[in-house]
Amino acid sequence: MRDHFDVAVIGAGAAGMMAAMTAGRRGRRVVVIDHAKAPGEKIRISGGGRCNFTNLRTAPSAFLSANPHFAKSALARFTPQDFLAMVEARGISWHEKTLGQLFCDGSAREIVALLTDGMAEAGVDLRLGQTIEKVERRADGAFGVQLAAGLVTAQRLIVASGGKSIPKMGATGFAYRLAESFGLPLVETRPGLVPLTLDPQQLADYADLTGIALPVSVRAVGADAGQGGGRKADKRPAFREAMLFTHRGLSGPAILQISSYWREGETIAIDLIPEMDLAGHLKTLRRQAGRQQLRGVLADFMPKRLVQLLLPELAKVAGKVPETPLADYSDAAIGALVGALKDFTLKPAGSEGYRTAEVTLGGVDTKALHSRSMEAQAVPGLHFIGECVDVTGWLGGYNFQWAWASGFSAGQSA
Ligand code: FDA
Numbered sequence: 001m002r003d004h005f006d007v008a009v010i011g012a013g014a015a016g017m018m019a020a021m022t023a024g025r026r027g028r029r030v031v032v033i034d035h036a037k038a039p040g041e042k043i044r045i046s047g048g049g050r051c052n053f054t055n056l057r058t059a060p061s062a063f064l065s066a067n068p069h070f071a072k073s074a075l076a077r078f079t080p081q082d083f084l085a086m087v088e089a090r091g092i093s094w095h096e097k098t099l100g101q102l103f104c105d106g107s108a109r110e111i112v113a114l115l116t117d118g119m120a121e122a123g124v125d126l127r128l129g130q131t132i133e134k135v136e137r138r139a140d141g142a143f144g145v146q147l148a149a150g151l152v153t154a155q156r157l158i159v160a161s162g163g164k165s166i167p168k169m170g171a172t173g174f175a176y177r178l179a180e181s182f183g184l185p186l187v188e189t190r191p192g193l194v195p196l197t198l199d200p201q202q203l204a205d206y207a208d209l210t211g212i213a214l215p216v217s218v219r220a221v222g223a224d225a226g227q228g229g230g231r232k233a234d235k236r237p238a239f240r241e242a243m244l245f246t247h248r249g250l251s252g253p254a255i256l257q258i259s260s261y262w263r264e265g266e267t268i269a270i271d272l273i274p275e276m277d278l279a280g281h282l283k284t285l286r287r288q289a290g291r292q293q294l295r296g297v298l299a300d301f302m303p304k305r306l307v308q309l310l311l312p313e314l315a316k317v318a319g320k321v322p323e324t325p326l327a328d329y330s331d332a333a334i335g336a337l338v339g340a341l342k343d344f345t346l347k348p349a350g351s352e353g354y355r356t357a358e359v360t361l362g363g364v365d366t367k368a369l370h371s372r373s374m375e376a377q378a379v380p381g382l383h384f385i386g387e388c389v390d391v392t393g394w395l396g397g398y399n400f401q402w403a404w405a406s407g408f409s410a411g412q413s414a
Helices: 014-025 041-049 072-077 080-089 109-121 174-181 200-205 253-259 278-288 294-299 304-317 331-342 398-413
Strands: 004-010 030-033 052-055 094-096 101-104 125-127 132-137 143-147 150-159 186-192 213-221 239-245 249-251 267-271 344-346 359-364 382-384
Touching: 004 014, 004 143, 004 174, 014 030, 014 109, 014 150, 014 398, 030 150, 041 052, 041 109, 052 080, 052 398, 072 398, 080 101, 080 109, 080 398, 109 125, 132 174, 150 174, 174 186, 174 359, 213 253, 239 253, 249 253, 278 331, 294 304, 304 331, 331 344
Parallel strands: 004 030, 004 150, 030 125, 150 382
Antiparallel strands: 052 101, 094 101, 132 143, 143 150, 186 359, 213 239, 213 267, 239 249, 267 344
């Protein structure tokens, strides 16, 4: 068995396989090393088994990083259309679900097979079930990867071992430790795209809502901004998607999205009726059906159990009791009521952590990497790609697009 290669890739995930295939196609002798028994395990379980493999709306603004400009180069060099062309060439049928999100019609396994077959055709040596004992730079300039099964050396080393999310699937902090051992800086890591938890009192208050989902618009509000504050200064985006009440707290796409921006101690501001001009609607109803009460009116466009829970507080904010007919609401009372529904704030206790997080925020600091090649500036020949780098996408196929793009960039230059 060969033990010296042009390129060694650590991690047979999305980024590593793309890099290996790309380098192999350029005629480089490539080995991919993984401790898992199967390649692309996260691809296999992604998107509910259908893999949300890219997003047509990919733009640098859909990624979080200490340096928002870093991802631009790789994202421009390998676009969603480039990946889609591979999917179509392979005959994999796909559909756009919503918001530019592309999924397989059949199974995520088709994407795994696209990559493993692509690697095989490019002559890539895939070594699974390997334990990496040590990685070092040797006196001859090559990288030595000491496996329990023997030593592998390579002129270039691409680290694609992912982040810390879902440790049950074998996620480790390997890439971060390796980066540190080569003197590279890290941006603090934390779980992203993760459900948020509520404290026991809040959970008791909202117990009846478990299982309820509704469309909302949600944003994170700085700890010192107060109710409704911080909107102008705070540049973090708001997300208009579904929110779900769970027995632990809050989930659903809107919450997963905002979790990447939310920090411990902050509140989230939720617009519970993002899709309509509620004030206008209430004023019309006041004229046309003034005897109606708030309960019935709100239940037309919000889940009944949520209306039931919020009703006393909403009426109080408007200076009324729940039974007050709409005809007795002044414009100011309607304004106060609508304000409370459009700026409903909650203070999450925390998040569910890496156990359920889809991604890891932070990671290898991009200021230490070249944006075209993902190569460490201080350690020529050493590349970091995919989730272990401090570039994290929104929910919706952006993270795979980053894996493909950063993998392609490294594979082109390694
Ligand atoms: P990835 O984690 O895929 O691969 C890392 C590889 O390195 C693994 O094969 C692992 O075994 C290996 N490895 C780790 N430590 C090692 C060590 N010490 N030695 C050897 N090998 C090691 N994104 C998206 O865009 N669309 C989607 O639909 C989803 N869905 C989704 C669902 C769920 C449940 C999760 C958890 C995540 C998603 N994601 C997603 C996120 C997406 O899966 C993630 O961003 C990419 O898989 C990251 O690709 P990487 O190749 O960087 O790491």
